[in-house]
Amino acid sequence: MISLGFITMYPNQEKLYATEIATRAFDHGIQLYRFTPTSIEPTTEMVRGEIFNNDTKEWDAAVFEIPSYLYDRCFYSFDGVSKKSQPIMNWLKMRPSCHFLGQGLPNKWDIYEVLIQDKVLAPYIPPTEQAVSPTAILHSLMKAHQIILKPEKGSMGKGIISLSLHRNYAEAVYKDNQQLEAKQFTTRAELKKWIEGILSSQPYLIQKYLPLQDENNCPFDIRILLQKNQLGEWVEQGRGIRRGLPDHIISNLGGGGEILSFDEWSDNMATAEKLLLFDNIHTITTRLPFVLEENFSPLFELGVDVGLSKDGALWLLDSNSKPGRKVILETSPDKHDKLYTAPLHYCLYLHSQQSIRS
Template identity: 50%
Template structure:
């Protein structure tokens, strides 16, 4: 029987997702576990985590050896948390007796440098620079009038900031959970001091603000979920549209956005634009997974977030090797069994290759 473990920093965060996969474990002769990096006893190398009971379909406290196959679902909400847990995760990845079903992606800056030098994908990548200092942020703001600051190691829309130059004032906006934080700075110095403190604690990237709004002035993006099947081939599981609230700068569901049907949204735009858009999307989903794997190692799944500007141009906003699945589940009927079975099917494929 194969041993398969979810590696997570919070066992409650994706409990329903883990449970649905757990229900499919026993028929496939796979035992399912869930644990955190700190659940591993460094002396015995045994884990004090959760085991899925296929009879009761409940998670139970258990002590067990480190599972042979690991599905990494660790989300690092800050660089402090990354520094705390990543050494343990890297130790697991370097063990020859353990296999991760996907190696994950590095920070956004490394991904940007790879994609922006690709012969085709570079045309879909927003111009990005590293925020080395507050002065560099102000130079970009003076040049573009409105910019976005993104955490280099951010996920789920956390920590994104917009700065807008309006005359002699600077408008500041960010999100905390589903709440918008909005300030007006009439003097540069207080904002400059705050940015210096921010950059001391976190690494940020600078992008020119792209107007990615729908007809109701809501921020929106297209989420596409790709996964590997049991034959090690990439396939698209589904796509959906995420829309944030009017006045917000992010469309993520964690930030208060909601999910909509991609086909319904597509039918709302001009037919000629539809054909160009679909052609661009096909180019991106064909080129992107292969390029990322060539540079960063094998992946199991990929969430691709695309923005569409008013002029019809399409932009790769984010690539995530640990994507959420809510948008796809809410907007694509009949994908549940494929989605929940895919990690286990791919695990069996890897086990067969290793044997």
């Protein structure tokens, strides 16, 4: 049996997803394991984790060798667990006996620097700067009157801030415990001090504000899931619309947003507008995986987020190498089995390539 390890930061993270894969793994000649980076014993290099029991359909506690193939579903932040886990994952990636389904992507700034140099993708990339200091942020705000601050290592919409300049004050809008918060500043010194506190927590990027709302002033974007198939080729698994709450700054589902069918949503567009949108999406999804893999590491999947502004421009908002599946699962129930078997099919492809090399 081929051994495949499903790695998360915490023991029960994404357990339902791992279980769906595991129930299908045995028929593909694959044994699935679950563990965290910190569950690897440094002296013996054995793992204390869980193995899926195909007879009981349950996870059993077990001690086992590091699996030959690894599916990395670790999401890092700035906490203690991340600081312990990331070096271990980097160590695993250096081991010749470990084959990752996907190596992951670097931070958003490194990705931006590569994509903005590509002639095909550059027109879709929002102009971005590093927030090197509070002064740099204030300068951008004075120039554009409204900007977005995004964490360099952010995911799932966490930490995004909208800064806007009004006649007698500046305003920061952000999420705090799933609630939309607005903070106003009447002096430059007050705003600068607040920004200093923000930058002390993590590095940020500056982007000009893009009007990505629908007619009801709800922010929305298009999530497209790309994965490699059993032949190692990129295929689109599906696409859907994520729509946020009115007057909010992002469409992230964790903040109370909803999922809409892409086909139903796009059916309301004029024919010419729809054809242009489809053509632009095709350009992005065809070119993006190639550019990322050419400049970084091999990947297995990509969550591609694109935004359609009120003037009809399409913007590539994010490229996520560890995407969720909620949008596709809700809008395309017929894709369930395909999504859960995709990691298995690609694992078999990698195994066949290893057999050829050896």
